[in-house]
Amino acid sequence: MRITEDELTKVKELLSKFKDLDPIPKYMPTIFEISGYPHYEDVISNVLQFFLKSDYDHGFSSIFVESLLDTVDGEESSSMPSDSSVLNVEREVTTKKNNRIDLVIETENRCIAIENKIYHHLYHNDLQDYQDYIKREYPDHQYTFIVLSLGQKEKPEDWEENEFKFITYDAFFDQLEGRLDEVIPKADAKVGIYLRDLIKTIRNMNKRTQLTMEFINFLSENREEVESLYNNAFKKFKKEIEAKADEVEELVTLEGTGFSSSTYTEKGKLKYVRSFQRVVNWEGSEYKIQIKLRLTPKEYRMEIWDRKSTDEKIFRQFIESRLGSDIANREGHKDNRSGSIIIEYFDYGEKPEEVAEKLNDLIPKLA
Incomplete structure (x- = not known):
């Protein structure tokens, strides 16, 4: 239609x-988001350890422990004796069954075990083993067992048999932020930025929309118009450019060239790539050559890519040795990227036969 x-x-x-x-x-990403590791439990656990340890003398250790205990126990914790001076914080504590507890915090009278869960479930965590280990290693302490997560997790079948309690990062941070005025004015400004970044990172992950x-x-x-645009511009056009690529490939001779074909498409983008590739040896170097036929509403674009060598200069010398120096007029094109050379453009309305003819000329030269 x-x-x-x-x-x-x-x-x-x-x-x-x-x-x-x-x-x-628009918002400024946190350093964790920039690094690409915001959802890694190990990374977040390492940062929590930094803030919980008193060795660094940053002043946040006690309020972190107080906030954790208040989140777990609520009003009950206010009647307990103060026990927030941290003696030691360990990461990845190994039990006798070779299970690992994410964080173990020791104060004078209390041991706090934390299983940190960002996105993962609890099915593979032996919480009973964690609990037994802590009670065996710290017999004279009181115990607090915590599953710290973005949201409430599905509880394992044996949940009622152990002493772990769920708390969310949001609830923990609410308690923590209520205490920051005590510490921030005296703290190293850099450490304060670390903490704000941590809180913002976790809360960004918890946003539903x-x-x-x-x-x-x-x-x-504009629902009807948006649906029409999606159905025509994306669904139908994607099918059309895939059919055009099929038409071109049917006219291309790969037999005896060592080239094979594959397909690449990006979800949500109006483009489609049909790729022809093989490994070529030249002057002691090996190249994984790809000829990409990139289709967009504007054009067909023919590109040559090197997927193996890291020497850009030698790759281009190889291409010139096969195709001649006339490719140099494409060198400065804005769409050229490292490891690739644009060879030819065709208007979208070009006949498949014309595009296939160029490929049939190009492939044997690179074989």
Whole structure:
């Protein structure tokens, strides 16, 4: 079914409105998000250990312990004797069964065992073993056993048989933030930034939605047009460019060249890649050559990629030895990336036969 002129006009108006929207609020990412490790439990556990340890003299150790205990025990903890001076904090404590406890915090009278859960479940954690180990190693202490998580996890079958309690990061941070005024003015400014980054990182992971209400209202008011755009621009066009790539490949001769074909597509993007590849040896070096036929609504683009060698200069010398120096006019193109050279462009309306002819000329030269 073809899109009508009236539908096309509505889509253009829709796109004009969309350009003025910011679907997701802009914000400055935390250092954990920049590094790519915000959801790694080991990374977060290491940071918690840093703040819990009194060795660093950053002043946060006691309020971290107090906040944990208040989150677990609520009002009951206020009637308990103060026990927040940390003697030791260990990571990955190994039990006799070779299980590992994420964090073990020792104060004068209490031992706190923490199983840190960001996204993982508890099915493979032997909580009873953790508990037995702590009671055996710290016989003269009181005990607090905690599962610290983004949200409530599904409880394992033996949950009622152990003494662990669930607390969420949100509840813990609420308690912690209520105490920061005691410490922040006296603390190293850099350490304060670390803590704010930690809290923001965890809370960002816990957000269920990031879309602005302005964008939600836009979708509500323009639902039919958005659905039409999605169905025609994405679903139907993706099928069309895949069919065009199939037409081209049917006309390409791979037999006897050592080349094979594969497909690559990016979800949510109006492009499709049909790739032809083989390994080539040249002057003692090995190259995994890919000829990529990249299809977009604008054009077919033919690119050569080196997927194995790390020497960009020699790779280009190899390409010139096979194709001649006339490829140099593409060297400065804005779309060129490291390890690739753009060879040819074709308008989207070009016949598949013309594109296949260029590939049939190119492939034997690189074989």
